Amino acid sequence: MIIVVRNERLLREEYVLAVHAVPTEAEFLRRAKVRPGTYAGRLMAKLYARLFKWSLELKRDYTIYYEMEYGTFTRYLRKRHMLSLAEAKGLEERFARASAIVRFGRLYTFMEEGVGADLLESLLDLEK
């Protein structure tokens, strides 16, 4: 599952995605079919880092810091991340199965207008 959120303040797209299994960086590059150490390899390594090292992992954030305050993952997503009810419920349904639920801002300008969502869907093992 992948949700595209338009951040009007920062004028960029952000993504919330539920990942079934977090790949290693090497596996991520293999899926992208880019050679490590090349320009394309560095491009994808940076995307990997943004996804799995620097992004906010919502399951962890909720469980450690906000479960007591919000009570349910849906309420946390609605109030803290301003997601719609349908989006929040969809993510809550995937909460147990997903190994990570990640929120991150798009890294590259070329990811706008649907390209980024397509790219991420083809590279990641997302919870359907």
Add this chain to the structure above:
Amino acid sequence: MKLRTGFVSNSSSTSFLIISKGKLTKDGLRELMGVELGSVLTPLFDQLYEDLVDNVKAEIDLGKVTGKPNWSAEIGIRADRLSDRMRAKLESSREKGRTAYFGYLDSETSNVQTFFCMDCFEEENDKIYLNALENAW
């Protein structure tokens, strides 16, 4: 009165120099950039190829450049803005009979071109040298 709350930015452009063994091709560029067959990034780098080719301002057969060249006149750029390293690259490529392409990308054409215009990089393999580090327009 109108208030703009977003950021305001000027457009950008950046020059590039490519030195190629033979004609620059899509496959050659993909190989240089590390994109394998069937990669999800193929459309991105194919668009870069189109943007580079569309924006070539000078194509020079370096093997035919004789004597002490005036690169500003040969290429039509401010050669004084080229680094010593880039000038040396042009010089050494003359002996090998390589082809040089000079042009520039801008940030107002497409998301893809904007991305590469704003990035700084230099890539090289045994067939192609691509310098997108320096501005010499």
